[in-house]
Amino acid sequence: MLRRNIRMRREYLYRKSLEGKERLLYEKKRKIREALQEGKPIPTELRNEEAALRREIDLEDENTAVPRTHIDDEYAHTAEKDPKILLTTSRDPSAPLQQFVKELSYVFPNAQRMNRGGQVISEIIESCRAHDYTDVVLVHEHRGVPDGLIVCHLPYGPTAYFGLLNVVTRHEIKDKKAIGTMPEAYPHLIFDNFSTKLGERTANILKYLFPVPKPDTKRIVTFSNQSDYVSFRLVLHLQSYAFDLSL
16 A cells, blocks of 8 residues: 555655646747747747647647646546545534534435544545445534534545535425435535636535436435535426535
């Protein structure tokens, strides 16, 4: 396990070291593009490289024209396998928090609950890495009310903290017949108003907690962003399960 972590860390640092060279090459191509578009002469310092750079420019498309960073690789391999999530809590969780985590295990397919006990975060993360977990979700509370959600993508992040507001869980809904049972089908996802860079980043963190659903599934999960408050709704026929996330 130690050797694997060392190898993965070296690969990560190597990819990161290449970013400076790729950025420099991108700036050279950008200067040549601007000179050609404006009808200006090629800059003197680039004339020896002009022919090679123009060949590379001709072969580029919208996906390869802009250099990518090591951040873009965090979810590069998520489509290869379904997510595997570990759900846990802060220490000494109350009964309402344990109930909330139990319901979250129904929301996120392939999620497994773990009693925190006396384990520290570093031990939990190392154990999850060793057992090929893709994400760790840690839920906090204040006086028995769930108030925080930490989502950590393995092995290198990103890690996001969401504040929990207006939590309405299934066991708090009085009409039990209307709620019915919670299905285990993989849901379709709807993301509303996540158009900014921060919004896209947040949408990726949430989106990759769910596996790819079947086309005919009737389970739907909606995340709607309004003024950095993300309203969450899980709907199946008449069922509704809700809380708000603050970024």
